[in-house]
Amino acid sequence: MARQNARSEEFFFKTIESPVGDLTLVGNDNGLAAVLWAVERPGRVVLDIVGERPAHPILLEAERQLKQYFDGQRRAFELKLNAQGTAFQKSVWAALLRIPFGETRTYRQIAIELGAGNATRAVGAANGRNPISIITPCHRLVGSDGGLTGFAGGLGAKAYLLNLEGAGSARRRDN
Template sequence: MALSSTSLDTPVGLLTLVAGNDGLAAILWPDDPPSRVPLGPLADEPGHPVLLETERQLRAYFAGTLRVFTVPLAFRGTPFQKDVWEALLTIPFGETRSYAQIARQIGRPAAVRAVGAANGRNPISIIAPCHRVVGSTGALTGFAGGIAVKRRLLEFEREASLAPEPAPGG
């Protein structure tokens, strides 16, 4: 199945959005090596309905009016990776979790390093908020978009979480 893609300029850089008929498959950073999220051939199709909805939701997120994404997701990975990525979706806007907390959440408390590796291969950055995962001491650790972008996203969410909750459907 061919995947459709488009680019979106955001406050954290130019992102490549990738979708199939089953949902959003990836949000890629400008310097992402192809091996981090292997996808195969991409067709430039900015009018794809999933891509249009992803653009709308990301714009609302960066405007501070959306805290929970509802775009359909189509994770492509191993069952373990999918468990980790699904756990990322439970981290509330403006909060963080440690790799150890995610490992416990998925029922694999000894798999902290494997959680870190899966987190690093998260194909749907920002929406599956791998930027909200930090070291056990609270230290910012690896992030595909870079540590500076991770810091910026976390600071943005902390500041936005102090504002009144946006209206539903934001």
């Protein structure tokens, strides 16, 4: 489970069950750093994970809030986040956090919001590296035609999350 990284910060993990499959929560005292899928693309999220710590308070709180979300009892997360990325990636992830529950945006809309209207592909790349899936709602980004596009958890999981939030009218695009 350990991923090597030049950073000196060390992280711990806890795996939980969810309606979209097993999720691995990763964090430390500085906050939640990742929500990883059972099948992760190698190198998508690079953290120095040193071991399992299922009783870590950050991980327990993330588990509690995710359960509430999946049970339809939570629309917004209130967690201390510790996402590791570039300044541009962090700006994209911050924009994702501003997308309201039950709504979607296009990659272009986020690029324009960031003052970089021609950076649609860069927004897509940053979105694809979002380490804190579901909580930083990268599933709320859709293609310019409203279709579902790539998602680290798979398009089925993306459709499930959007349906859970009442934004399930987005069309699935398989390529």
